[in-house]
Amino acid sequence: MPELPEVETVTNEIRPYVLGRCIEDVKVTWPGTVKGNSAEEFISGLKGQTVVDVRRRGKFIVWELSNGKRLLTHLKMTGALIAQEAGIEPPPYNRVEITLEDGMKIYFRDPRKFGRMRVVEGDAALDELGPEPLEPEFTAEVLESILKKRKGLIKPTLLDQTLIAGIGNMYADEALYEAKIHPLRAADSLSPAEYRTLHTAIQHILATAIKAKGASIANYVRPGGELGHAHFAFKVAHRRGENCSRCGEALERIVVRGRGTYFCPKCQVLNVDSEAENTKSETNLKSQDSKR
DNA sequence: CTATAGACCTGACGGC
DNA sequence: TGCCGTCAGGTCTATA
Structure with a gap:
């Protein structure tokens, strides 16, 4: 795509x-x-x-x-x-x-x-388009100020082209996975450290995929007929049923605003206070799961 | 204004 | 073998 x-x-x-x-x-x-x-x-x-x-x-x-x-x-x-x-x-x-x-x-x-x-x-x-995420003007502070104004879910917010231009479904999943942020978190609810981590992840994911000439999922072909190979580096997107490369947990697919969304339920925790409640993280995870 | 569901399209794929 | 339901998702439009 x-x-x-x-x-x-x-x-x-x-x-x-x-x-x-x-x-x-x-x-x-x-x-x-x-x-x-x-x-x-x-x-x-x-x-x-x-x-x-x-x-x-x-x-x-x-x-x-x-x-x-x-x-x-x-x-x-x-x-x-x-x-x-x-x-x-x-x-x-x-x-x-x-x-x-x-x-x-x-x-x-x-x-x-x-x-x-x-x-x-x-x-x-x-x-009408938002800033280019790979331009130097797109700093972590810019990302934070964009997302802080939004109360909706982080995943669909990243897909809004008027806020940030160019991120789509696959790379949103990859960036959130790399930053260990659950796709259903509220966009304005991240900690300052999480905004910085997400900023780094977005730029890293996009720049790496450009080096790989894009991801040949479905119909993507380059003008000369060659394929891209960025999808071989995907950690979560389109990898339902496979195991998380960080923790080994089975990756999950849920539907968010009508879009297939892939994530690791163990690395990407929904509970905002998870860092402060490490000792209880196991039970929190289970209760979050059952709510969904 | 923000947030969200549905529409647009049709090939690929899995189940029976 | 062949039919059929489901899935894929970028963005526009309508609605609350």
């Missing part, structure tokens, strides 16, 4: 194909993919334009165009940008085909049709 590390990888790997190239032709084979524009608006906004920059913002891939407009691409669940030489069969589930001046084709492949491409003017769509 494309989250920040996958989108970062796709952005970096599509860039050499498109940067400085003129867009010669555009075909929309599934109109729903571009439904933020009319098909005509989408095509006319791209045709004849040179790509002057390619960057990532949150989970968006942003192509800056010579007419001052931007092409925003969101891969959502199953989207992929595929670069292929002309004359090769388009990939299955292709929704948009972009032909570059050198004949290279960029396809938007998306089996489940959740993904979107849109040509926009201005910054509105990107300005």
Whole structure:
């Protein structure tokens, strides 16, 4: 599932194909993919334009165009940008085909049709996003001030793109596991030490996954067709029934706000005062379990 | 304003 | 072998 590390990888790997190239032709084979524009608006906004920059913002891939407009691409669940030489069969589930001046084709492949491409003017769509979690401005203090304002559950709060941009379901689970924070804790209930630990965990998890070129769960493929291998390093995500790598406990899967959530019930304790009650932690764990 | 459930989509997979 | 229910989750929309 494309989250920040996958989108970062796709952005970096599509860039050499498109940067400085003129867009010669555009075909929309599934109109729903571009439904933020009319098909005509989408095509006319791209045709004849040179790509002057390619960057990532949150989970968006942003192509800056010579007419001052931007092409925003969101891969959502199953989207992929595929670069292929002309004359090769388009990939299955292709929704948009972009032909570059050198004949290279960029396809938007998306089996489940959740993904979107849109040509926009201005910054509105990107300005709604929260800070980038890997930028130096995103300090532990910034994370704490964001989460302290929220009374909801920590897991869905981390997924709110207007608060922090780029974290998705898999990496939220991984970060909470690394920081030993239960996904059902209230976002504003962490100790100062826990906010710092979570901050370190978020940056470590995301940076490590970028080095591994993203996680090839489900449909994620890189523009040249290669897979990522970040999922091999996952400690909890999609590992139901396996044993915790820290304590050996069986990992659990629960549903939080409709999302599959993986965690270690022994390492990630729900009780806020667990540190002060180490001697009773065993009984606390059991009572927390039975409440759920 | 905040918080949350449901909708959108369809392939993969397991059980029978 | 083949059918069918369940699962996967990013984000928009509607509702309390």
